[in-house]
Amino acid sequence: MSGLFLQCRLPLADFVLDADLTLPGRGVTALFGPSGSGKTTLLRCVAGLARAAGRVDINGECWQDDARRIFLPTHQRPLGYVFQEASLFAHLSVRANLEFGLKRIPAAERKVGWDAAMDLLGIGHLLARGPDKLSGGERQRVAIARALLTSPRLLLMDEPLAALDAKRKQEILPYLERLHDELAIPILYVSHSPDEVARLADHLVLLDQGRVTASGPTAELLARLDLPLALDEDAAVLVDTQVVGHDEEYHLTRLAFSGGTIKVTRKALEVGARARIKIQARDVSIALTGDNRSSIVNRLPARIRGFGDAAHPAQCLVSLDACGTPLLARITRLSKDQLGLQEGMPVVVQIKSVALLA
Amino acid sequence: MALTPDDWSAVWLTLKLASLVTLLLLIVGTPIAWWLARTRSRLRNVIGAVVALPIVLPPTVLGFYLLIVMGPQGPVGQLTDALGLGRLPFTFAGLVVASVFYSLPFVVQPIQNAFMAMGERPLEVAATLRASPWEGFFHVALPLARPGFITAAVLGFAHTVGEFGVVLMIGGNIPGKTQVLSVQIYNHVEAIEYAQAHGLAAGLVAFSFVVLLALYTLGGARNTLGAGQ
Structure with a gap:
């Protein structure tokens, strides 16, 4: 059965994490909320790094079901995990870091190829270096590639950009967008940045004090006045449009949606593109x-x-x-x-x- | 002041003892350090204090009790008797056992500190990359704790070379069997053979200095040394 089913209940220091979610089995789902709202803990429960009571079912594969006494330890779950801070092994080169997970995957189960991962994240030229010779952005890209090379059936990302400055963020965001567009791996993405959510997420889950306050398509949730997103300085809506034409004289591109047509500065997009x-x-x-x-x-x-x-x-x-x-x-x-x-x-x-x- | 055959025998015996003890300590000390670094058990402080005892106890106290435990009336002595191994006191084997206890904290603490400094994260990362807990231990934790192991091995070795009180209590002064360097120096001084004593003592000073210098130069040892004592 397609979809992610997460039931997690875990008492924490200040509140009880209590989530019961059914999420789409593809695309990017963002877990959004203020610091300390339980986002990371929920992600750790899905990974088996923290043990909550409940059930974790990933596109038909059961990773945890207390009713049936099933709890797969982390290393038996086909997942990729990108931590908030750089988590490369300091004693291994970039290449050895990348191979650490890859060599544990039987050849027949490798779906993400080495070259594809190098291309996707642009790290082919870094292989011989040690992690201490990389910039923060490069380290995070290597960490993402390392996770991808295990051909995970779910990619968990815990604020992968939080430790980076604005410039590095802008450097890495396009890579994340490519992940979304080119791989069929569902992604759970923890973030407290509305900008990242708007750019990356198809589906959005809002968490507060360990509880789910809303879950739905990103565009729908962003436009709701009753959710804290609207209070943000960067409150925004998303609109899916189609390119209907270009105005060569004024260098504009026309985008159509149900509400009419919007003109933006000329973009290298084909007519008909979304x-x-x-x-x-x-x-x-x-x-x-x-x-x-x-x-x-x-x-x-x-x-x-x-x-x-x-x-x-x-x-x-x-x-x-x-x-x-x-x-x-x-x-x-x-x-x-x-x-x-x-x-x-x-x-x-x-x-x-x-x-x-x- | 050429060294006598007995002196050379003491030097050789000391090196043999310290090497064997260091090897045993790394094998015994690593699981203890791992447990102390990661457990949330209430026994943690108790075990930690027991391991650290030799740091504060006079070596004679440790030697005295080991002598009793390994002697004919002691539980270990009766066990070795029953197994047909004979008794440990006044043998090289007895010296090895006593030295392991005596130098244990100097090996456990640097390794424990290295494991604690590393934290949980590298092992979590290893698990998300499909490494079993054993693979995580051998391929991630051990390599990352390498500076701690180097410090531990050097300290364990040097501390065993320098022991005296425990040796006297448990090993006596048997040439070729239990007569180690520190005891031999004592013998020379007793016999007013100061030149001979100088030969060995100065050698030991030089050895210790070189070891510590190497340790500080290789780096990573400063904190562990400070924390261990």
């Missing part, structure tokens, strides 16, 4: 009519669905429906009252900037 874009709430403003002239290119008709609190009391969040696509706008309370915005009202949203994700 593109996921992120629209930050702070980049969306609201007008009552579409006839005022301004420099903003992207304007779409939408209907107000509701209002929510923003992190700062001067602001509020507006949830909008653009013909079926949820959007978020963060505006001041003053504007809301001056424009007399109300639930159900038709408005025009003006989108100042759009980030193309993949």
Whole structure:
């Protein structure tokens, strides 16, 4: 049976981790929540590094079932685990680190080839070095390749970018996106960065104090006003679009979705290609009519669905429906009252900037 | 001040004893150090204190009790008698057994510190890469703890070379069997053969200095030395 079934109950110092999740058996699922919400512990329970009461069922393979007294020790679970900090063996070269797991996999079960892993993570030139001669980003890429080479049936990643600075993060994110696009390995990805979640995750699980507060498709959860994601400075929505054409004169690419068409700066994408874009709430403003002239290119008709609190009391969040696509706008309370915005009202949203994700 | 045949015999016996004891200590000490480094048992402190006892006890106290335990009335003595092995006191074998106890903390503590400094993480990583706990121990924990093992071996060896009180109590002063360097020096001084005593004593000073210098130069030993004493 396809899917990840996780039932984990484990008393921790301040609260009880109590999760009962059914997750898609493919794609990236992000476990998102504040520090100390139990994300890492949940991941460790799936790996068998921590022992919770419950059940772990990975695409039809049972790793733990207390009712049947099954508990596979970690080394018997076909998983890959990328730890938060660099975890390369200091006494082994990069090559020996990579081979450490690979040599324990029977040749017939190797699905991720050596060359593929080298290419995917761009580490072919580092093999002879010792881990202490690598940058933080390179170390994490080697650690990811090392996990992949065991041809895992589930990849667990515990904030693999948390120990890196912003520049290194940007260096490694494209590699993670390629993992997602090119491998059919389901990934459980722990993160407290909304940006990483938006870029990588198909499915999102929100954890707080050991409890699951929401679980669902990322785009859906990001647009909800009742979840803490909306309070984040970087609150944003995701929109899946399709490339419908290019405007050669102005160097623009047109992306279509249910709510209309959005123009972005020219991208090297073929017509018909799918593109996921992120629209930050702070980049969306609201007008009552579409006839005022301004420099903003992207304007779409939408209907107000509701209002929510923003992190700062001067602001509020507006949830909008653009013909079926949820959007978020963060505006001041003053504007809301001056424009007399109300639930159900038709408005025009003006989108100042759009980030193309993949 | 040429060394006498008895002197050379003492030098050879000392090296033989220290090598054998170091080897035995690495075999016995590693599982103890592993257990002490990782257990959450309440017995941890008790066992840790027992292992450390020889550091604070006068060697004569240790030697005295070992003599009693291994003697004809002692449990170990009766066991070796029953097994037809004879008795351990005043034999080379007895000296080996006593030295193992005497030098145990100097081997266990550096290894234990190395295991503790390494933490749980490398073993967890090994497990996620399909290594069984045994493979993790041999292919990850042991290589990572290598500096600790070097320190332990050097300290165990040097400490055994330098023992005196325990040897006197348990081994006596039998040339070729239990008459080790430190005892031989004592003999020379008793006999007012200062030149002979100098030959051996200066040699021992030089040896100890070279060993410690090598240890500090190789690095990694400073902390362990400090923590062990």
